[in-house]
Amino acid sequence: MLSVHQIALDPNNKQRTFFAKSAGTARFSYNWALARWKEQYTAGNKPSEVSLRRELNAIKKEEYPWMLEAGKCAPQQAIKNLGTAFNRFFKKQGGYPKFKKKGEHDSFRCDNGPAKKGADAVQIKGRKIKIPRLGWVRMREPLRFQGQIKSATVSLRANRWYVSVTVETSEIMNLPSKNQGAVGIDLGSHHLATLSTGKKFEAPKPYKALLSKLKRIQRHVSRKKKGSANRKKEVFKLQKLHARIADLRSECLHQLSCKFTNDFHFIGLEDLNVKGMMSNHCLARAIADLGFYEFRRQLEYKGKRKGSEVVVINRWFPSSKKCSACKKVNNDLQLFERTWECPNCGVTHDRDINAAINILEEAASSAVSACGEGSAGFVHTDKVKLPFVKQEPNNKSHYAQVL
Numbered sequence: 001m002l003s004v005h006q007i008a009l010d011p012n013n014k015q016r017t018f019f020a021k022s023a024g025t026a027r028f029s030y031n032w033a034l035a036r037w038k039e040q041y042t043a044g045n046k047p048s049e050v051s052l053r054r055e056l057n058a059i060k061k062e063e064y065p066w067m068l069e070a071g072k073c074a075p076q077q078a079i080k081n082l083g084t085a086f087n088r089f090f091k092k093q094g095g096y097p098k099f100k101k102k103g104e105h106d107s108f109r110c111d112n113g114p115a116k117k118g119a120d121a122v123q124i125k126g127r128k129i130k131i132p133r134l135g136w137v138r139m140r141e142p143l144r145f146q147g148q149i150k151s152a153t154v155s156l157r158a159n160r161w162y163v164s165v166t167v168e169t170s171e172i173m174n175l176p177s178k179n180q181g182a183v184g185i186d187l188g189s190h191h192l193a194t195l196s197t198g199k200k201f202e203a204p205k206p207y208k209a210l211l212s213k214l215k216r217i218q219r220h221v222s223r224k225k226k227g228s229a230n231r232k233k234e235v236f237k238l239q240k241l242h243a244r245i246a247d248l249r250s251e252c253l254h255q256l257s258c259k260f261t262n263d264f265h266f267i268g269l270e271d272l273n274v275k276g277m278m279s280n281h282c283l284a285r286a287i288a289d290l291g292f293y294e295f296r297r298q299l300e301y302k303g304k305r306k307g308s309e310v311v312v313i314n315r316w317f318p319s320s321k322k323c324s325a326c327k328k329v330n331n332d333l334q335l336f337e338r339t340w341e342c343p344n345c346g347v348t349h350d351r352d353i354n355a356a357i358n359i360l361e362e363a364a365s366s367a368v369s370a371c372g373e374g375s376a377g378f379v380h381t382d383k384v385k386l387p388f389v390k391q392e393p394n395n396k397s398h399y400a401q402v403l
């Protein structure tokens with residue numbers, strides 16, 4: 001499987017210049033190819049990234065000699081990226097590709113194709129990475145994964161350069177000894193995550209403070225004159241803060257998804273109806289901030305890597321309103337009620353823990369029924385392997401313990 005590790009770089013001035021030039025070349029090639037694509041399409045031809053790459057290669061020496069400085073990789077990979085963007089568009093997974101602007105997602109990619117060896121290839125030794133045509137650049141930390149390096153994308157974020165290294169790793173890696181047991185996770189706006197074991201996890205505290213700082217700086221920016229040096233300064237501050245907030249969020253989600261996939265080999269999760277919840281104003285902010293989709297994505301790929309199963313249950317399952325003791329659904333339950341008493345059996349529930357227990361139960365039963373009868377009413381992505389266990393009697397007793 002492919003794993004990606006993003007590492008901050010420590011380039012010197014010469015290397016910074018090379019990065020900026022390469023990112024500029026990549027952007028130019030992407031935009032050039034997109035314009036040609038549109039021209040050819042209107043003329044009734046069928047454009048493709050392969051033909052466009054050939055076309056650019058043939059003319060760049062005469063027409064754009066400055067492109068040669070950045071090497072072959074940056075323009076080639078940029079046009080390949082355009083091909084991917086069009087593929088996504090054709091499959092209705094993304095919008096029509098747009099022209100790239102300077103200063104927005106500046107990046108370029110170096111690819112280790114099968115024929116690349118020696119000087120042309122991306123290599124890593126300890127805390128250094130070798131970028132073709134440039135040489136060795138210092139990294140802030142060593143590469144986390146072992147395996148063959150497939151490609152490296154160098155990108156700029158808030159005035160700092162990063163490299164994302166894609167590595168071909170073995171299917172199951174660093175399988176921890178303690179990943180046993182099953183858990184249901186309720187993702188909420190009140191607590192970031194509540195487990196069926198009763199444990200609750202909060203969003204990191206500095207986060208809120210940074211959000212109010214963000215508002216303040218946004219105000220500063222809007223007061224400064226457009227095009228002024230002072231506005232530029234404030235915009236730069238804003239970018240840095242955005243990056244810091246994104247880092248914090250990502251750190252928090254990574255820590256949690258790592259912990260959960262380390263500790264449990266079966267994880268039940270609810271497919272949140274994010275669109276429906278977004279219309280509810282109070283929840284909207286918290287949900288957009290905490291990135292539920294990202295969290296789910298992390299659980300799924302880390303689970304796959306560590307050999308644990310992630311099952312996502314249907315969003316219409318009444319996880320909050322069902323009593324986990326007597327299974328009766330309490331339709332009168334309001335959103336503000338954090339604890340409630342079941343009118344049927346009288347058990348008092350913590351809203352989130354009760355939901356987490358229900359999620360685990362539903363996920364476990366849908367996974368078991370998937371072994372026997374095929375998928376009956378549960379949602380999963382194709383990234384997750386199913387069924388999660390062979391149907392053996394002792395597997396069932398394992399869940400009986402947890403439930």
Ligand SMILES: [Zn+2]
Binds near residue numbers: 323344
């Ligand atoms: Zn009850």
